């Protein structure tokens with residue numbers, strides 16, 4: 001297959017690009033290298049991809065002319081759409097960036113896909129955050145998703161509805177993947193496991209959020225290699241888009257899958273694992289979860305993805321964090337000035 005990976009200099013995008021290339025697929029990346037977190041980490045991921053003969057175009061998914069050019073040259077059969085403004089809490093600081101990338105950028109990309117020939121099949125990243133404050137766990141794809149707790153979640157939910165209309169009207173094959181708190185080597189510095197590691201090594205305190213009545217928060221942390229397998233399984237089973245030149249010729253698949261780990265771990269337990277691997281005790285400040293878009297827990301039911309493409313996560317949090325810490329120390333050393 002010939003795949004356009006958007007957000008290829010990002011955490012998940014860089015891993016998926018490398019895995020696709022490794023098995024022989026054609027891969028072209030696009031990323032705008034924004035400074036939501038340290039762009040030098042994105043550049044380092046780009047260098048790694050370049051060394052593996054993957055080219056990343058420096059551009060924005062809102063640039064339709066650039067996208068049309070890329071589609072004309074590469075005639076993509078698939079799009080792995082991972083470019084987005086991620087992060088739950090940052091939405092209160094910079095709401096516009098979520099609209100720019102997750103809504104406007106998505107529509108620009110879909111418009112270009114709808115008009116191209118061949119019309120690609122699209123697999124894109126939604127989020128576990130669409131389950132909002134649902135209390136029934138594990139979360140299944142058919143559960144309600146109309147009560148988002150953050151603007152980030154609202155834009156991902158909107159993405160699910162927007163992609164549905166492009167499937168319905170133009171016959172685009174669409175697969176939305178609800179990732180659950182993905183972690184691992186080359187990860188995102190804004191995420192808790194990563195920023196906690198940095199602070200612990202620097203001897204700085206970490207803030208651990210808790211629910212009311214001191215209830216611990218929990219996440220269905222999912223290791224990057226498992227998520228990559230899920231992305232590739234989705235691409236391989238995505239079927240064909242059934243339109244061309246903007247005209248639908250028949251029904252195309254519209255699918256949504258949870259890609260989680262099915263074994264939630266509390267945040268204090270995650271911190272204890274980091275302490276063990278770093279061999280340093282954390283200075284923990286427990287704070288009641290501020291009303292900033294966080295949800296108390298996540299837990300995926302993954303039976304749909306298992307049935308459809310054999311998705312089966314194999315890395316538990318303890319093992320995955322060990323691999324993350326090993327990477328972190330080799331990348332940053334003990335010179336914490338880089339972050």
Ligand SMILES: NC(=O)c1ccc[n+]([C@@H]2O[C@H](COP(=O)([O-])OP(=O)(O)OC[C@H]3O[C@@H](n4cnc5c(N)ncnc54)[C@H](O)[C@@H]3O)[C@@H](O)[C@H]2O)c1
Pocket residue numbers: 006007008009010011012013030031032033034042059060061062081082083084085086087100101105125126127128178179180181182183188
């Ligand atoms: N990592 C997780 O825990 C997690 C969980 C659920 C969903 N997701 C989703 O998975 C996808 C990948 O997440 P990630 O963790 O790799 O995040 P990331 O921030 O590392 O990667 C996203 C990349 O997209 C790029 N980008 C953002 N806006 C762009 C635009 N307008 N044009 C071009 N490039 C743009 C960024 O520069 C970044 O490199 C995102 O859609 C995210 O919302 C991630």
Ligand SMILES: O=C(O)[C@H]1O[C@H](OP(=O)(O)OP(=O)(O)OC[C@H]2O[C@@H](n3ccc(=O)[nH]c3=O)[C@H](O)[C@@H]2O)[C@H](O)[C@@H](O)[C@H]1O
Pocket residue numbers: 086087088126127128129130179180181182190191192193207208209210217218219267294
């Ligand atoms: O699956 C998703 O859909 C989302 O996954 C991820 O969000 P979250 O699960 O919120 O990850 P993350 O920030 O690492 O916080 C982890 C835990 O640490 C707690 N947390 C966080 C920060 C802090 O300072 N203290 C703290 O206790 C915090 O309360 C939480 O309980 C992605 O970032 C996001 O892009 C989105 O896609």
